[in-house]
Amino acid sequence: MVNGHKLWTTLAMDANMIFMLVRTQNTGKKQEGITFLLVPLETPGITVRPIVNLGMHDEFAEVFFDNVRVPVANVVGGENNGWTIAKALLGHERIFIGSPKFATLAMYRLKALAEAVGLFADPNFVARYAALKLDVEDLGAAYRRFVAVLKRGGHIGAEVSLLKIWNTETQQRITDLMLDAAGENAGVWGSVATADGVARPAGEFIGSRPTTIYGGSNEVQRNILAKAVLGLPG
Numbered sequence: 001m002v003n004g005h006k007l008w009t010t011l012a013m014d015a016n017m018i019f020m021l022v023r024t025q026n027t028g029k030k031q032e033g034i035t036f037l038l039v040p041l042e043t044p045g046i047t048v049r050p051i052v053n054l055g056m057h058d059e060f061a062e063v064f065f066d067n068v069r070v071p072v073a074n075v076v077g078g079e080n081n082g083w084t085i086a087k088a089l090l091g092h093e094r095i096f097i098g099s100p101k102f103a104t105l106a107m108y109r110l111k112a113l114a115e116a117v118g119l120f121a122d123p124n125f126v127a128r129y130a131a132l133k134l135d136v137e138d139l140g141a142a143y144r145r146f147v148a149v150l151k152r153g154g155h156i157g158a159e160v161s162l163l164k165i166w167n168t169e170t171q172q173r174i175t176d177l178m179l180d181a182a183g184e185n186a187g188v189w190g191s192v193a194t195a196d197g198v199a200r201p202a203g204e205f206i207g208s209r210p211t212t213i214y215g216g217s218n219e220v221q222r223n224i225l226a227k228a229v230l231g232l233p234g
């Protein structure tokens, strides 16, 4: 029987299954007493309530579990073994969140905005733009190294956290520059005219803020790199 409450489940309204990490043992190391369950969202006792974000989208939800009965067949990987499965899953999530496609798209939108307002004639802007462009290129090169390991059937380790940090913080710096580039339109909620009409500087800026929180906050990612990769004391 599962009871509890999970906040910030992205797109739960559109899903038909949910996984849960539930505490099934209170003795031993904390990580050892967790079980991974895969459950249909229509199971009696599960309620999904949408959350409206600053962009006025109900992209997230909170999920309530009240006396939810889960058959043993829905246990994935064996009882009390959920942390091992969760770590593998999080590694894949960090590859996804570390993809340079997000920062590349943000650069494309920054370029469209800067062209529309004539900023490529400003050497200060060009220097900041070029530095960001090189950061995105470097991120792409690092990302391809991780993907090559996966393609060979290998396992990526804790060092994948660096992609998550790099991509999300680069995205934030790109959208910081987008706000500067938008000038007096920085606070406009909606599109700013560009050649193809796609720039929404305020929306891009706000949208990139939670990236350093979700998927495990960047502070926690830095702890993982410090302990598991650099071997620093915890």
Ligand SMILES: Cc1cc2nc3c(=O)[nH]c(=O)nc-3n(C[C@H](O)[C@H](O)[C@H](O)COP(=O)(O)OP(=O)(O)OC[C@H]3O[C@@H](n4cnc5c(N)ncnc54)[C@H](O)[C@@H]3O)c2cc1C
Binding pocket: 007, 008, 009, 010, 011, 060, 210, 213, 214, 215, 216, 217, 218, 219, 220, 223
């Ligand atoms: C937009 C959004 C979408 C999300 N989507 C999903 C989803 O689909 N599914 C899902 O399961 N979750 C989702 N989440 C939840 C997300 O994974 C968590 O919010 C995130 O992992 C941080 O955990 P927390 O909220 O418990 O914060 P906490 O862990 O309580 O952290 C609070 C603050 O303390 C800091 N902190 C905590 N521990 C340490 C430490 N040891 N050392 C240094 N600093 C520390 C953190 O960096 C942070 O600044 C989403 C969150 C957001 C904002």
